[in-house]
Amino acid sequence: MDESVSLSQLARRLEDVVGELRGLPVDVERLEDSELVRRQILQAAGSARELRAMHPVGSPDTGRQEQRSRRDVLDALRGGLAMRTIVHSSVLDDPRKAARLKELHAAGDLHRIIDEPIQQLLVFDRSVAFVRITPVAHSPGALLIRQQSLISILIDLFEQTWTRAREVTAPVYRLSPRELEVLALIAEGRSNGAIARALSITEAAVGKHVAGVFAKLELSASEDDNRRVLAVLAYLRGAVR
Template identity: 70%
Template sequence: MEEELAALAGRMEGMLAELRGITADQRAVQEIERVDDQQAVARLIAEAVESSYELRAMHPIGTARTGREEQRSRRDVLDALRRGMTMRTIVHRSVLDHPGKLARLRELHSAGDLHRVISEPIQQLLIFDRAVAFVRITPVDNTPGALVIRQQSLIATFVDLFEQTWAKATDVSEPPDAIHRLTPRELEVLALIAEGRSNGGVARALSITEAAVGKHVAGIFAKLDLPASEDDNRRVLAVLAYLRGGAR
């Protein structure tokens, strides 16, 4: 599943690169429109929300919003749900580190906008009724503009990507595993420890100092709630948590 998902995500990135080139050349492509003005993108999305009955959404690390924007977004989602729209949303797991955002997502989840979280990087994507998709022009958070896509074969690929990502993601209402609190570097260190390497071996593998490894190991123990104990081997317990969490 992970290899298939990675391959599909790579295919999507390749297609987006080609699409950016097409729109940059200003060719007449009726089913692929590049919209650089963010207010125009917002209007098109608002029109799609009002006329559609199904939404699949993926959001990378949370976009910065003002309190007023958050309230308006929440109100729009709740209004659409009351109207009968079916919504499923995938967000990056980093949202779990923000209590306010997590509480909002769980509220929307309970109201019917079903949310799941995933650790892997994801593209900003909205798909309405399998009819139109909005994709961020560049895969960088907070950048303006979007590609508005009505080409059915592309939309079918985006739907496949969403469904495979959804199947792999975790329900936002489920308590997060402690392993997901670790940073990417801490996960690298823990993966090498799981291979049986000492701190010195980890340091050589990652081209960092042994002192730096020690700090990462201490951080791992703290985040996994593994206090020093004469009865337990914290390295073994950390590796067991790593394996149970399905980390890669």
């Protein structure tokens, strides 16, 4: 896919196709009952060889539901299902969910993390997909989609998001709000003097913030590496927060 194609463009493309298909007989089924959704997902997983999944911020699962979900995933992996999952970075703020995520990643459900908002999505092979009826976290019900044109767009959305996401095992560095401001301006190509003028602080203060960024990113002085470039790369990968 052309990297110039943004997620918003793909989303608009999906909306256009849905608009064109509205009122026509398409293979989309509305599932209102959450337990029915779960059974349909398990049925799809039973015959599929590949799963692409996206999970938005948070989860309403109780401890028992989460354990059942974990067992379902592990059973599917043992059955040979290849899985890739994108989750929102806020999941890492919950130690229990973060531990579960890393356990599943180690078991073969490859995970990546992203900071931007995402919607619930499951795509089995290239034959069936599940999306929420309404794009609101934790809302009940799902659309079961077998329409190939829609599935192709959903796969494009997933792959574009996967490319932008970072590895679950990649470290995340915590910077202060001011350090983040300074790093964002460095990413725009600003010099320390330009950054000082933009933030209305002294150039010496900018130097201290830049040094703090380098220290927190563990970027030691080297003749072979440009620390400003390496810091920007970490910023663009979402490795700093």
